[in-house]
Amino acid sequence: MSTSGMAVMADRGADLAVEGIHTAYGLSQVLFGVSLDVRAGECIALIGRNGVGKTTTMRSIIGLTPPRSGRIVWKDRDIAHLGPHRICRLGIGFVPEDRRIFPELTVWENLDIARRTGADGRTTWREEQVFALFPDLAEIRDRRGGVLSGGQQQMLTIARTLMGNPELLLLDEPSEGLAPLIVEQLRQRVAELKATGLSIVLAEQNLQFVMSLADRVYILEKGEVRFTGTPADLQADKSIVQQFLTV
Amino acid sequence: MTLTMFTLNAFYGLALAMNMFIIASGLNLIFGVLRVINFAHGMFYMFGAYIVFTVTKSWGAPFFVGVLASALALGVIALVIERLLLKHLYGREHLMQLLFTFAIVLLMSDAAKMIWGTDQYSVGYPPGLGGAVSLGFVVLPQYQLFLCIVGPLIAVALWFVVDRTRWGRVVRAATQDREMLAALGVNVPMVYAAVFTAGSALAGIGGALAAPRVALVPGMDATIINECFIIVIIGGLGNLWGSFLGALAFGFVVQFGTVWAPNWQDVLPYVLMLVVLIIRPWGLLGRPEVG
Numbered sequence: 001m002s003t004s005g006m007a008v009m010a011d012r013g014a015d016l017a018v019e020g021i022h023t024a025y026g027l028s029q030v031l032f033g034v035s036l037d038v039r040a041g042e043c044i045a046l047i048g049r050n051g052v053g054k055t056t057t058m059r060s061i062i063g064l065t066p067p068r069s070g071r072i073v074w075k076d077r078d079i080a081h082l083g084p085h086r087i088c089r090l091g092i093g094f095v096p097e098d099r100r101i102f103p104e105l106t107v108w109e110n111l112d113i114a115r116r117t118g119a120d121g122r123t124t125w126r127e128e129q130v131f132a133l134f135p136d137l138a139e140i141r142d143r144r145g146g147v148l149s150g151g152q153q154q155m156l157t158i159a160r161t162l163m164g165n166p167e168l169l170l171l172d173e174p175s176e177g178l179a180p181l182i183v184e185q186l187r188q189r190v191a192e193l194k195a196t197g198l199s200i201v202l203a204e205q206n207l208q209f210v211m212s213l214a215d216r217v218y219i220l221e222k223g224e225v226r227f228t229g230t231p232a233d234l235q236a237d238k239s240i241v242q243q244f245l246t247v
Numbered sequence: 248m249t250l251t252m253f254t255l256n257a258f259y260g261l262a263l264a265m266n267m268f269i270i271a272s273g274l275n276l277i278f279g280v281l282r283v284i285n286f287a288h289g290m291f292y293m294f295g296a297y298i299v300f301t302v303t304k305s306w307g308a309p310f311f312v313g314v315l316a317s318a319l320a321l322g323v324i325a326l327v328i329e330r331l332l333l334k335h336l337y338g339r340e341h342l343m344q345l346l347f348t349f350a351i352v353l354l355m356s357d358a359a360k361m362i363w364g365t366d367q368y369s370v371g372y373p374p375g376l377g378g379a380v381s382l383g384f385v386v387l388p389q390y391q392l393f394l395c396i397v398g399p400l401i402a403v404a405l406w407f408v409v410d411r412t413r414w415g416r417v418v419r420a421a422t423q424d425r426e427m428l429a430a431l432g433v434n435v436p437m438v439y440a441a442v443f444t445a446g447s448a449l450a451g452i453g454g455a456l457a458a459p460r461v462a463l464v465p466g467m468d469a470t471i472i473n474e475c476f477i478i479v480i481i482g483g484l485g486n487l488w489g490s491f492l493g494a495l496a497f498g499f500v501v502q503f504g505t506v507w508a509p510n511w512q513d514v515l516p517y518v519l520m521l522v523v524l525i526i527r528p529w530g531l532l533g534r535p536e537v538g
């Protein structure tokens with residue numbers, strides 16, 4: 001593995017290496033050899049225009065759309081062909097871009113079904129902690145998921161995944177469709193999560209959202225990684241943004 | 248009709264309803280979660296009844312041991328069917344699933360003939376439940392009274408499990424978004440297997456409890472599966488209390504139908520279903536399908 005230099009942080013868990021994965025939906029291939037890695041406690045951002053494969057990369061990692069070839073190594077173990085529930089139980093949590101709140105379940109029930117001791121035995125995230133991070137959710141705990149606002153749904157979908165005590169969070173376009181004020185609140189929450197040592201893969205189109213959070217950035221285009229660097233690298237070279245992100 | 252006759256008929260209707268509810272609730276549970284219409288459910292019911300016969304008559308065990316044996320046997324049969332075969336058919340066209348469960352009907356029907364032959368059997372009332380209770384103006388048979396208690400107990404137990412336990416919450420989530428549920432660490436195939444097992448065990452229990460009040464003959468499965476469909480459709484697909492109401496409506500219509508309109512006895516349940524569907528296309532407590 002490529003992260004021996006991070007030995008000090010290794011005991012904090014997350015360590016993911018995606019190695020040349022090819023993923024397809026039926027006959028249409030979407031990812032063409034995507035590689036990336038996440039060290040423990042690190043936040044990496046996946047950015048790129050609509051349809052470049054950010055979501056598909058996450059679905060490949062969590063096992064919902066397993067790659068056709070390539071490896072996904074999580075803590076020295078190839079998880080590329082495990083089912084999603086097994087991958088989740090190994091400490092990877094997925095927060096989907098369309099939120100996927102169970103509409104007939106209440107807020108509390110949505111949280112309850114995701115309750116799980118972490119892969120390393122930790123129980124950092126329980127109801128109280130999750131409600132402390134998202135106080136708004138505590139007030140609507142008996143409301144049905146189907147009637148929540150977009151912002152509330154986004155809080156709930158993150159809170160729900162945290163209930164599984166993951167070590168790595170796959171966070172897919174959390175800012176999508178939310179008002180600027182809510183986006184800023186959300187950014188602060190994600191920053192707090194990062195500060196707890198949680199590793200994060202963040203897919204975003206909103207560059208502002210990414211810049212202050214990410215340690216490193218991967219730019220995807222047509223199912224391939226076209227740029228890897230720090231947010232500072234990206235800031236220094238406006239042509240990259242021009243080439244891969246401006247619509 | 249005298250008050251006595253009316254009460255007695257209402258009571259028999261209620262007992263029939265409760266027995267039917269136990270069976271139909273299993274079919275409904277399976278449909279609600281797996282979205283599979285299990286044609287073999289009636290066959291599971293028939294096996295339940297026959298197993299009670301064998302356990303009580305041939306082995307001489309008490310009736311309630313027979314009921315338990317039926318529940319266990321049907322649970323095991325269903326689990327094997329689900330794990331070996333049915334699990335490959337989720338998400339396939341409904342026609343495939345129908346053909347598959349119909350194939351199970353044919354297989355089990357032959358198996359039943361091999362095991363029990365084609366004679367007609369009967370199972371006596373369990374000791375202590377063969378008598379009658381007098382209310383003064385009317386005398387009610389104990390076994391039917393027993394069914395009127397067991398039915399609601401099973402309904403409340405099902406409601407409690409589905410509505411009030413974590414396991415039930417997971418099951419409800421599985422009906423809404425199985426992919427997300429899997430990503431949250433739930434072994435969804437095991438949830439499906441458990442629901443199919445539990446729903447089929449209910450058919451076994453329903454058949455076992457029906458054994459003292461019906462004749463055990465080949466073909467008893469076909470009538471029951473039709474009646475279960477009627478009940479589930481009247482009540483609303485996937486809705487527990489809907490099935491309860493549907494069973495009540497069915498029980499009363501059948502019972503009073505035999506008294507008041509004996510020539511119409513066989514079509515009345517279908518008439519009931521048509522009327523309900525015209526007034527409420529999604530059943531009494533059902534809701535329009537979304538997506």
Ligand SMILES: Nc1ncnc2c1ncn2[C@@H]1O[C@H](COP(=O)(O)OP(=O)(O)OP(=O)(O)O)[C@@H](O)[C@H]1O
Nearest residue numbers: 025028030048049050051052053054055056057097
């Ligand atoms: N279920 C699916 N079946 C077939 N094709 C799909 C499916 N989901 C996505 N695609 C296609 O795969 C490609 C990549 O989609 P993906 O959702 O991974 O992109 P994305 O980068 O997440 O885009 P966005 O920013 O819009 O969320 C797109 O061309 C999309 O049309």
Ligand SMILES: [Mg+2]
Nearest residue numbers: 054055097173
């Ligand atoms: Mg996406």
